[in-house]
Amino acid sequence: DTAVSQTPKYLVTQMGNDKSIKCEQNLGHDTMYWYKQDSKKFLKIMFSYNNKELIINETVPNRFSPKSPDKAHLNLHINSLELGDSAVYFCASSLLGSQSIYGYTFGSGTRLTVV
Amino acid sequence: GESVGLHLPTLSVQEGDNSIINCAYSNSASDYFIWYKQESGKGPQFIIDIRSNMDKRQGQRVTVLLNKTVKHLSLQIAATQPGDSAVYFCAENSGGSNYKLTFGKGTLLTVNP
Numbered sequence: 001d002t003a004v005s006q007t008p009k010y011l012v013t014q015m016g017n018d019k020s021i022k023c024e025q026n027l028g029h030d031t032m033y034w035y036k037q038d039s040k041k042f043l044k045i046m047f048s049y050n051n052k053e054l055i056i057n058e059t060v061p062n063r064f065s066p067k068s069p070d071k072a073h074l075n076l077h078i079n080s081l082e083l084g085d086s087a088v089y090f091c092a093s094s095l096l097g098s099q100s101i102y103g104y105t106f107g108s109g110t111r112l113t114v115v
Numbered sequence: 116g117e118s119v120g121l122h123l124p125t126l127s128v129q130e131g132d133n134s135i136i137n138c139a140y141s142n143s144a145s146d147y148f149i150w151y152k153q154e155s156g157k158g159p160q161f162i163i164d165i166r167s168n169m170d171k172r173q174g175q176r177v178t179v180l181l182n183k184t185v186k187h188l189s190l191q192i193a194a195t196q197p198g199d200s201a202v203y204f205c206a207e208n209s210g211g212s213n214y215k216l217t218f219g220k221g222t223l224l225t226v227n228p
Contacts, residue, residue: 004158035218041202043159043218056215090158103149104216106158 003027004107006091012113013081020077021110023091031055032074033092033104034066043090049074050096081114088112127225134192136222138205141186147208149216150179150190154201162190162203192224200226 004025013019025032033056034046048056049068063079078085088111092104128134140148146167151159165172165179165188172179178191188205202223206216 041153041221043204043221045215045217048215092158103161103164104159106160108156108158 004091004093004105006089006107006110008110009108010111010113012115015081015083015114017081018077018079019081019112020075021089021091021112022073022075023107024073025091025093025105026072027093027095027105029093029095029105030071031094031096032068032071033094034074034076035090035092035106037088037090037109039087047074047076078112081112083114086112086114124220125223125225127227128195130195130197130226130228132195134190134195134199134224134226136190136192136203136205136224138188138190138219139186140188140205140207140219142207142217143183143186145207148179148181148188149206150177150188151204151206151218152199152201153204153221159204195224195226197226197228200224 006023011019031050033048035043036046037043045056045058046060047066051071052068065077066074068074074091088109090109091107094104149164150162152162153159163174163177163179165181170181176193180189190203192199202221204221205219208216
């Protein structure tokens with residue numbers, strides 16, 4: 001009954017590789033997000049999609065490319081991985097227009113380690 | 116720039132005591148605030164929210180206070196339990212149509228038995 005599920009949970013890879021993280025939500029939400037959490041626990045938004053359309057795109061290197069095939073899925077592809085990309089990446093979803101419009105539901109995170 | 120910050124990065128309390136976690140925000144246009152709890156190895160979990168037209172909201176063992184005059188938000192946890200040990204974040208809606216939540220730095224709460 002996982003509401004927001006991310007795969008994989010852990011990802012260890014070498015510099016220069018390309019990797020993807022997948023996210024799916026079964027809450028019927030129409031908006032999904034990717035957040036990056038650094039080693040100091042600081043959470044920063046990267047992207048947001050509403051009904052498959054990009055609505056938030058923060059200053060993120062263009063090596064990061066989100067893809068939303070439908071409103072229940074938001075994947076994150078990262079090209080040419082660098083050491084500084086090591087972090088925990090969280091997917092989240094919400095339903096715009098509802099009473100708890102801003103209450104996100106988060107996934108359990110993907111810990112990416114670039115070596 | 117706009118930012119949400121916390122006064123204390125760590126807080127250690129005894130089991131049964133009340134805990135107060137503080138947060139300062141700088142964007143006077145923010146109209147919605149949320150407290151999240153993040154346990155080790157998990158994603159942030161919604162605790163309680165408050166809109167800018169309110170100054171207090173209570174939940175089960177938790178109370179959020181909002182002081183718009185000084186742009187201050189606090190989370191009070193009554194009768195703190197070991198299971199409350201986690202990192203707590205305040206988040207604000209930055210306004211506009213982007214529905215973007217800006218998170219504070221987080222406070223690590225440790226409850227000693």
